[in-house]
Amino acid sequence: MAKHADRTYDPVAIEREWQARWDRDGTNSFTLDELRTAERPFFNLMMFPYPSAEGLHVGNIYAFAGADVHGRFKRMQGHDVFEPIGFDAFGIHSENFALKAGVHPMDLIPANVANFTRQLRRMGGMFDWAHTVDTTDAEYYKWTQWLFLQLFKHGLAEQKEAPVNWCPSDMTVLANEQVVVGACERCGTPVEQRFIRQWFLKITDYAGRLLDNLPHIDWSETTLKAQRAWIRRSRGARISFPVVTGADGIEEGAEQIAIPVFTTRPDTVFGATYMVLAPEHPMVDTVTTDARRTEVDAYRARTRAMDLVARQKVEKNKTGVFTGGYCMNPATREPVPVWIADYVLMGYGTGAIMAVPGHDERDFDFANTYELPIVRVVAAEGEDADTPLDIAYEYPRGRLVNSGPYDGLSPSEATGAIVDDLATRDLAESRVNYRLHDWCISRQRYWGPPIPIIHCDSCGPVPVPEEDLPVVLPRVEDFRPDDTGISPLARVRDWYEVPCPSCGRDATRETDVSDTFLDSAWYFLRYPSTDFGDRPFDDDITRRWLPVDTYIGGNEHAVLHLLYARFVTMALSDMDRVDFEEPFKQFRAHGLIIREGAKMSKSKGNVIVPDPIIEQYGADTFRLYLMFLGPFMAGGDYQDQGISGPHGFLHRLWESVVPQKGELPEHAIDPKLEQKLHRTIKRVTDQIANLRYNTAIAAMMEYLNAARAGGRTPCRVEVEPLVCLIAPFAPHMAEELWERLGHEGSIFDGANWPQFDADKAVEEEVRVAVQVNGKVRGTVSVPAGADRDAVIALARTEDNVARHLKGMEVRGVIHVPDRLLNFVAAREAVSSTL
RNA sequence: GCCGAGGUGGCGGAACCGGUAGACGCGAAGGUCUCAAAAACCUUUGCCCUUGCGGGCGUGAGGGUUCGAGUCCCUCCCUCGGCACCA
Structure with a gap:
């Protein structure tokens, strides 16, 4: 063949030719018909990239090459491997880059996508270019909006007030990563908290199932661990502390207001000597006395002035103020003072705690700082009710003391008894709590899919009718966040002013856009169905191709992306839109590439292009x-x-x-x-x-x-x-x-x-190592499977072995067939020699 | 602080279930080819002693179990990653 006349290896020419042939012959792409009839479907998924202006970096190529190797291997074993790729192109990265570069994202992204596509072809990935996805394409985000509407209609989307980082100088909302040591990364102004209404997806409704499914999916252990830690289930109880009304003394009456707390240690309730509310807790105003109000308000203002990251720093000393109010400890029936302190978080449990300084390190610190009483209620072995506490004793082991009728019980016995007894007075119930928070998807930004809701004064939030989707993101030349603190879309009056779909009166569109994680929470469902313009994913195709067989990606997405995708899938499953709960049968986290021992970074200038x-x-x-x-799963050092x-x-x-x-x-x-x-x-x-x-x-x-x-x-x-x-x-x-x-x-x-x-594959001859007292003294070649005696006989003829055995008494021989022979020997006693 | 992963030649990294530690590759040294260089190919390459045969030491440190430990157990040190006031 003339075309093969050239016998030298010319990678550039060969690669160019084969990439063209793959395209021409459709080697790597499926027709709709092929998708419908594939006999051994194998969905090989990798994490689609954010198409930056710099182009693909080695980290991307490493991940994609590793996933591609897996896909090609499966294909050569006879599977019909579907290996799609796409672009996760919405979000703050693109928006910030566009702002800096002075280019509109609607112009920037297509150029970046084109460059990424070129590079992805060039690396020889087995991508199905007939089934790609671009999250910024209205044909895609139409269905992202549809997904939001389904969640909304099933009660899984709601609006709540929530804190955001606010830069008072730029007058804009900042993401947590835009806050650097409490200040705005752009202007350096200290950041504060603001409360605004935002959309949340109720992932916490699924917390238990998301946790309980984990043992049944084949995922990298590290990823499962991260998810478990993120969701984190705590079993405990909710206990009510009735508010004590009146300036002093207890008025035990009906219809009292109570403040519930969550605790994992109901057994220590007799040691609850004070209570702490989060500064944002709605009951703070009620319990605060007039005498204390100025100080309490000042403390709350100070807390609000802190950014969300600094607020949760552990190292700082605990601070707080007394509200002047009291609640009744339902176990001791004694009044306990109510404090507010920023070490109690509104976002977890009930936003209020019963403080047990004797048995909780944080409460112990706080009690020492403010000279609050510390009572021991659990005594370990060798301790009694009066053993002083130098530090909090946090272990649930020992016996209860200073706990009235429960003295002598073990903490676990007491937990049950106390909760049951308080329950009869309606003051406690067992409770499971999760660390997982609801998913805030509102972004007061421009570069994302508009949330498809219309706000009407008479009807409230009304979903955009599905037939009106997509709600197209309008091209706005000035898309900078501005001093209103709301999305730039709020400046586009002729876009947001619409009639209410329900009553027809004047109404306004939601101007927030949604989180990019929503785009990526369902993209794998779209890939095999991109041939359909009239549905997000086709039932037959989805049944054939999903769940994903193998998903390979970075562990930096171990928690958020993978958890959101699981949640969305589970919700769709409950809506009977898909017939599986878990989207990814197998997930493998790949490692990271470093270069000559150092992390690659632009600032170090050691990035591989x-x-x-x-x-x-x-x-x-x-x-x-x-x-x-x-x-692959550990990464490597690029030399x-x-x-x-x-x-x-x-x-x-x-x-x-x-x-x-x-x-x-x-x-x-x-x-x-x-x-x-x-x-x-x-x-x-x-x-x-x-x-x-x-x-x-x-x-x-x-x-x-x-x-x-x-x-x-x-x-x-x-x-x-x-x-x-x-x-x-x-x-x-x-x-x-x-x-x-x-x-x-x-x-x-x-x-x-x-x-x-x-x-x-069987070897006829093997080399067996010969040891004397565990030290290798030679090797012998024997037929595979040679028996012990034959190996011993041959081994003794080895010069070096014989020399080491000289004057020794062999007391035992260990023989590992085809591998090793070990003479266990000791120096012969003189009397036994001939 | 908690959880996870890891510490092996000059370097990246191998080693199934406890059975010849250092596969494979880089680098280095010597050689072949060449006017020369590059490329390619061949040989050597853990450290120490020894002309050689051979011997001693050696997987972060220290103990232990075992005929035998990189691998199992205990104590400790260090590195990396994640979570971190979650009641």
Whole structure:
């Protein structure tokens, strides 16, 4: 063939050609019909990128290459692998970049997407370009808005007041990461909290299920751990502390107002010597006495002036003020003072605590600072009711003391008894609490999908009718956040002024846009259904392709993205829109690439730019090297010179299949090499399946080294299987070599993964290490499976072994078949020698 | 502080279930080819002693279990990642 006249390995030319052929032949894309009928569907998902202006960075390529290797491997084993990619292009990153660069995001994003697309093709990913997604495309976010409406209609979306970071100088809302040590990252003005009405999705309704499903999904252990910690279930009780009315003394009467607290330690309620409310707690005004009001208001103002991050710093000393009010401890029936302090958070539990300084470190600190009483109510072994407390005793072990009728009970016994007894007076109930908060999706920003709600004075919040979707984000030239503190969309009067869909009266659109995490919470559902303009996802297609078989991505999304996607899927499942609860059967977190021991960052100037490397070595070499750096799930250290190893390997492989002079020999396989080949097939197959790419590559290198040892020329049947084994890593080269070996069509069509044959992998001769008292003194070659006595006999003839056994009495022999022989020996007693 | 992962040659990293530590690759040294260089190929390469044969030491530190420990147990040190006043 004339086109194969050139025998040198030219990665750039080969890669360009095969990428064009894949496009032309539709090698990697599915038609709608193929999607409908695929017999062994395998959905191979990776986290779609945010298309930055800088282009793909190595971290992206590392993640995508690793996922692509997995997808190509599955495909070669005969699966119909669907491997889509898309662009997560809404959000504050794009918006901020656009602001800085003075470009409109509607112009910026398409350019970035085009550049990303070029780079993604160039790295040789098996992407289905017929099924991509761009979250900023109205054809996509129409369905993001639809999703919001479904959640709204099922009572899973509601408006609540919530604090935001507010920069009083820029007059704008800031995200937590835009706050640097309590100040606005742009102007340095101290940030304060403001309360505004925002939309929340009620993920907390699903907290229990989201937690309880975790043991049943095949995810990286670290990711499961992170989710568990994030949701965090606490079992305990809600206990009511009735407010004591009147200036002094207790008025026990009916109809008293009570303040509920949440506690995990109801057994310590007799030690609750004071109460603390969060400064924002709605009961603060009620309990505060006139005498204390000035001080209380000042403290609340001070708390509000703190940004949300600083508010939760642990290191600072605890502060608080007394409100002047009292509540009755329902167990002791004694009045306890009510304080406010910022160490109590409004967002958790009831926003109020019963403080048990004897048995809680935080309360202990606070009590010491403000000289509040500390009472011991649990005594550990060797302690009694009067043993002084130097520090809080937090363990639920010991016996109750100073607790009236409950004295002597263990903490767990007391927990049940106390809750039951208080329950009879309607003052307690068992309760499970979650750390997980509802998901705030409101963004007072421009670059996102408008939340499809219309506010009407008479009807309240009315959903935009589904047939009116999408609510198109209008092109606004001046999209800067401004001094109103609300979304820039609130300046576009002819956009937001609309009739109420329900009553027809004048109404206004919601001007907040939604969080990007909502865009990405369902994109995997859209991919296989992008052929449909009239529905977000098609039932038949979804049944066939989902849930996702493998999802590979970074652990930085272990919590938010993955949790939101699970929540949305679970909610859709409850609405009977999908027939599964969990979207991702398998999730694997990949590691991170560092460079020569240091984290890559723009500021250090040690970022790897992929394009020049691909130009110099080719995408195949780059992919292979990235996968060779270290275990995929652990990451690796990019050393600039290291790429020459994999590059040389590909050259040698090429040279072995396409000899520079002469023809590829056709003779039979060398028997020794055949054993090694089959052991290599097994190792590579097992290791790729477990994402142990680095050792899979090492095994292939070892095999090729053996096939070429001492300048040997391998024959066709010795190298052909290696072309298949390398294909997931170096797809372009594999295609080219496959064709040069005389095959028609793509190597990825037709289940070409080599078959492992156990019979052909057995070794006839093995080397057995011989030890004397655990130290290796020699090795012997024996037939595989040789028995103990034969190995012992042979081992004794080894000079060095014999020398070490001289004058020794062998007391035992350990034999590990085919591996090791160990003589356990001691110096002979003189009397026993001949 | 809590949780998780980890500490192995000059470097990145291997080592199944406790069984020859250092696979594979980089780097380094020597060699072949070349006018020369690059590339390619071959050999050597954990440290120490020894001309050689061989011997001693060696997987963060210290103990333990075992015929045998990178691997199991205990104590401690360090690095990285996550969570962090969640009652």
